[in-house]
Amino acid sequence: AQSVTQLGSHVSVSEGALVLLRCNYSSSVPPYLFWYVQYPNQGLQLLLKYTSAATLVKGINGFEAEFKKSETSFHLTKPSAHMSDAAEYFCAVSPNFGNEKLTFGTGTRLTIIP
Amino acid sequence: DAGVIQSPRHEVTEMGQEVTLRCKPISGHDYLFWYRQTMMRGLELLIYFNNNVPIDDSGMPEDRFSAKMPNASFSTLKIQPSEPRDSAVYFCASSPGDSGFVGEAFFGQGTRLTVV
Numbered sequence: 001a002q003s004v005t006q007l008g009s010h011v012s013v014s015e016g017a018l019v020l021l022r023c024n025y026s027s028s029v030p031p032y033l034f035w036y037v038q039y040p041n042q043g044l045q046l047l048l049k050y051t052s053a054a055t056l057v058k059g060i061n062g063f064e065a066e067f068k069k070s071e072t073s074f075h076l077t078k079p080s081a082h083m084s085d086a087a088e089y090f091c092a093v094s095p096n097f098g099n100e101k102l103t104f105g106t107g108t109r110l111t112i113i114p
Numbered sequence: 115d116a117g118v119i120q121s122p123r124h125e126v127t128e129m130g131q132e133v134t135l136r137c138k139p140i141s142g143h144d145y146l147f148w149y150r151q152t153m154m155r156g157l158e159l160l161i162y163f164n165n166n167v168p169i170d171d172s173g174m175p176e177d178r179f180s181a182k183m184p185n186a187s188f189s190t191l192k193i194q195p196s197e198p199r200d201s202a203v204y205f206c207a208s209s210p211g212d213s214g215f216v217g218e219a220f221f222g223q224g225t226r227l228t229v230v
Binding site: 041045101 | 118147156157159162170205207218219220221222223224
């Protein structure tokens with residue numbers, strides 16, 4: 001079985017500061033990992049995904065995440081926060097053999113302080 | 115492509131009434147998912163289809179909920195009878211399933227259901 005834990009349901013950072021959103025996974029098989037973003041009144045949109053090709057994954061809008069097997073983590077970072085980054089972020093996992101549904105975390109709401 | 119299209123965007127209904135939510139997936143996508151999002155329970159997968167066949171409906175909360183996919187371009191989620199605790203945002207998503215991989219899902223904008 002697979003699951004993800006997102007540490008911190010709410011995170012606030014100042015505009016221009018580093019964004020760090022934490023995600024730890026639990027998986028009985030090598031996982032695929034994802035970050036999705038949800039803007040207000042919108043559906044979820046894929047930010048980036050890890051599919052075992054490279055441990056550092058770059059996504060849209062300047063976000064990136066690093067897969068660390070030793071720490072079972074897949075934290076999302078962005079060097080400099082922008083007001084437009086305010087949204088809810090979801091980490092998700094699926095087994096890497098495909099044909100399986102995503103399991104989402106509970107989400108982290110990111111607030112940007114001007 | 116216009117993306118995943120859901121209708122209606124908002125639905126307000128009285129308890130006991132039947133509610134039907136509709137979804138048009140992205141053309142060519144083999145997988146379709148129905149999710150429910152609430153403050154209390156977060157994002158829950160209700161059911162998903164592969165090539166119009168239901169694969170896993172273990173997330174469907176009760177027999178009051180049913181979902182169909184009569185063809186590759188249309189799916190419905192029906193609640194009959196509706197109850198106030200069904201109030202939530204319901205999302206439809208589709209995935210290309212390339213090489214059997216379903217991880218990258220494309221979401222619709224959701225239907226906000228309010229049952230009074």
